[in-house]
Amino acid sequence: EIELTQSPDSLAVSLGERATLNCKSSRSVLYSSNNRNYLAWYQQKPGQPPKLLIYWASTRESGVPDRFSGSGSGTDFTLTISSLQAEDVAVYYCQQYYSIPTLSFGGGTKVEI
C-alpha cells in the first residue's frame, strides 16, 4: 500500500503571498513505461466533494486558475499557490492513482489566511 504524507498540517498565508504544500509518497508513483507521475491534487471546501486541481503531478485541470501549479517526481511533490486569494481557503489533498483501483490520499493541508 502506498502511503502519502502531507506537510504542513496547516498553513497561514497572507493574501497575495505564495503557499507551498508538500506531499511525500512511501513509494515512487512514477510509471517508467510512460514517464508519468500518478499523483493528483484536490481542493476541498466545507460541505463539498473534493475538486480536482492537478493530475499527472503537474497538469492543471481545465478551468483551474494558473496560480495553482504542481511539481515533483517519484516520491516528492509540491502544490504551489503563487498568489493566495480569499477563495483559496480550503483543505488540499494529494492522491496517488499508481496502483489502481487502489487509491490513497494524504492527510491534507489546511490553508488559511
Added chain:
Amino acid sequence: QLQLQESGPGLVKPSETLSLTCTVSGDSVTNTDFYWGWIRQPPGKGPEWSGSVYSSGGTYYNPSLKGRLTVSLDTSKNQISLTLRSVTAADTAVYFCVRQSRARTFDIFWGQGTLVTVSS
C-alpha cells in the same frame, strides 16, 4: 453526461449493517473500461478508498475494511451497492460513489456523496 447519485439511510445503529446504493446515469456499469466503487471521508479527515468492482466481477477492497465490506453491481438497475457489516462510530463518514478508468490514465469521477452517521 455522467452522473453518480448516492442514496441510503443517513443514520445506522452500531453493530448493524450499512447499505448504500449509487445510481449511474450517462454510462453503464457493464462498461468494462471502468472500475466502480466507493470512497469515504470521516468528518475532519482525508478521503479513504474503500473498495471497487468491475463488470467481470473482480472486486478489490481496502485491507482495513476487508471482511466487513461488499461492493457489487446491479446491472438491471445500473447501480453500484455498498454493504458494510458490524458498523461502529468509526464508520461515520461521507460516502462517495466513484468511477475510475481501468487504463493507466487519469479518469476519476466522483458523486456528490452522502453522509452516514453511526449512532444509537
